[in-house]
Amino acid sequence: MPIILNDHFTQTMIDMTWREIKELADENAFVILPLGVVEEHGPQLSLGTDTYLVYAKCVLIRDILERKGHKAVIAPPFYWGINQATGAFPGCFTSRPETVMAIIQDIIESLANFGFSNVFGVNHHGDKAHGKILIEAFKEAVEHTGMNARYVLEHRLKESYGLTGTEKHVTFLGPEVIETPETGFFDIHAGAIETAQMLRYYPEQVNRQMAGELPPLELGEDDIQRWMAGGQDTVALTPDGYLGHPADYGRVKVQFEKYAEGIAEYIFHDAV
Numbered sequence: 001m002p003i004i005l006n007d008h009f010t011q012t013m014i015d016m017t018w019r020e021i022k023e024l025a026d027e028n029a030f031v032i033l034p035l036g037v038v039e040e041h042g043p044q045l046s047l048g049t050d051t052y053l054v055y056a057k058c059v060l061i062r063d064i065l066e067r068k069g070h071k072a073v074i075a076p077p078f079y080w081g082i083n084q085a086t087g088a089f090p091g092c093f094t095s096r097p098e099t100v101m102a103i104i105q106d107i108i109e110s111l112a113n114f115g116f117s118n119v120f121g122v123n124h125h126g127d128k129a130h131g132k133i134l135i136e137a138f139k140e141a142v143e144h145t146g147m148n149a150r151y152v153l154e155h156r157l158k159e160s161y162g163l164t165g166t167e168k169h170v171t172f173l174g175p176e177v178i179e180t181p182e183t184g185f186f187d188i189h190a191g192a193i194e195t196a197q198m199l200r201y202y203p204e205q206v207n208r209q210m211a212g213e214l215p216p217l218e219l220g221e222d223d224i225q226r227w228m229a230g231g232q233d234t235v236a237l238t239p240d241g242y243l244g245h246p247a248d249y250g251r252v253k254v255q256f257e258k259y260a261e262g263i264a265e266y267i268f269h270d271a272v
């Protein structure tokens with residue numbers, strides 16, 4: 001029987017030779033670093049959802065940059081981030097902040113040593129603790145390496161991360177670059193949006209029948225705050241591990257191409 005290998009990371013540095021990496025560095029290729037986690041995503045999606053989705057985004061961004069005439073390369077996906085909200089569910093690997101800090105800095109320092117000048121971190125995991133430490137790690141890395149290393153962030157989120165909008169370790173996306181469509185639900189985790197996104201790019205990772213049978217789950221404002229804080233409260237509030245209405249996936253228009261176009265524009269603007 002043939003062994004079927006997962007080929008989702010084949011377009012990253014992992015599948016290249018050192019000579020190819022050197023050539024790309026010599027050509028000042030932009031490095032795109034996918035940032036995700038291994039996290040439960042309801043009973044209908046796999047733990048790799050965030051890592052897979054950010055990888056899909058990075059492939060699209062890379063292709064757009066190359067169509068515009070600039071070399072780009074995808075770094076090995078990072079998926080040992082922080083799961084504060086859902087950390088009490090089995091399957092949610094979570095790292096200490098200092099671990100994330102250290103690994104991200106090591107990755108960026110390695111890229112600098114290879115000869116790259118630009119690295120853009122693209123994240124698909126909304127956990128606040130995760131985003132916060134990634135932004136700090138990029139800041140530290142810039143100070144240590146002098147590299148143009150930037151975390152890609154929607155401009156509207158800058159206050160929530162205590163940023164002014166002028167930081168050199170962040171690429172701020174304008175309001176026109178919107179990733180998530182409206183679904184009528186507070187759909188921040190494993191709801192219709194991520195179910196639709198996974199069906200679009202990795203249909204074999206979705207239990208479609210299960211998704212279609214899940215009842216909607218809505219939380220009020222206070223409960224959302226409790227949910228984000230994590231622990232057993234989160235499990236009690238969302239025992240199946242999702243928010244929103246996964247069964248509505250058919251109504252979601254996945255907009256990764258448009259989102260990737262937007263990011264590519266800002267990368268061009270911020271690259272050196």
Ligand SMILES: [Zn+2]
Nearest residue numbers: 049050190194
């Ligand atoms: Zn997710």
